[in-house]
Amino acid sequence: MMEQTLSIIKPDGVKKGLSGKIISIFEENGFEIKALKKVHLTKKQAEGFYCIHKERPFFNSLVAFMTEGPIMPMVLSCENAILKNRDIMGATNPKDAKDGTIRKMFAESIERNVVHGSDSLESAKFEIPYFFNVFEIL
Numbered sequence: 640m641m642e643q644t645l646s647i648i649k650p651d652g653v654k655k656g657l658s659g660k661i662i663s664i665f666e667e668n669g670f671e672i673k674a675l676k677k678v679h680l681t682k683k684q685a686e687g688f689y690c691i692h693k694e695r696p697f698f699n700s701l702v703a704f705m706t707e708g709p710i711m712p713m714v715l716s717c718e719n720a721i722l723k724n725r726d727i728m729g730a731t732n733p734k735d736a737k738d739g740t741i742r743k744m745f746a747e748s749i750e751r752n753v754v755h756g757s758d759s760l761e762s763a764k765f766e767i768p769y770f771f772n773v774f775e776i777l
């Protein structure tokens with residue numbers, strides 16, 4: 640089934656100049672980039688995006704991290720895009736991520752882990768329109 644998922648290159652990835660490499664990995668793995676932009680989130684915008692995590696102990700630190708510099712959200716499309724993107728990203732903690740995954744190759748820590756990816760159809764349906772309107776998704 641053709642699906643869309645939201646990917647974000649987080650502030651650490653943008654700052655380290657990894658955006659081109661990461662986009663290449665998505666394209667080489669058969670994803671089509673349907674939308675892409677660079678934005679610098681406000682505190683409120685980051686809190687809204689991660690509202691499902693608001694009770695977690697790492698929430699404030701996560702919001703501070705996600706607002707420390709620009710991010711690059713994008714909409715990726717392919718068959719089973721949501722799961723496939725999660726596979727290519729690797730585990731949340733880079734210590735647990737498999738060889739060859741983006742987080743294994745580039746992430747510093749469980750928090751500074753370079754990329755975000757929607758974890759379900761439900762979250763993709765919330766996350767994609769958080770960043771892109773219908774005219775921006777080609």
Ligand code: IDP
Pocket residue numbers: 692697701730731749750751752754755756758
């Ligand atoms: P995911 O990004 O792999 O889906 P989530 O559990 O949804 O992981 O957590 C969202 C983000 O919050 C992570 O990508 C990471 O940046 C941060 N995070 C998750 N768990 C921890 C933690 O235990 N300590 C610090 N930051 C965390």
Ligand code: MG
Pocket residue numbers: 756758
């Ligand atoms: Mg998640």
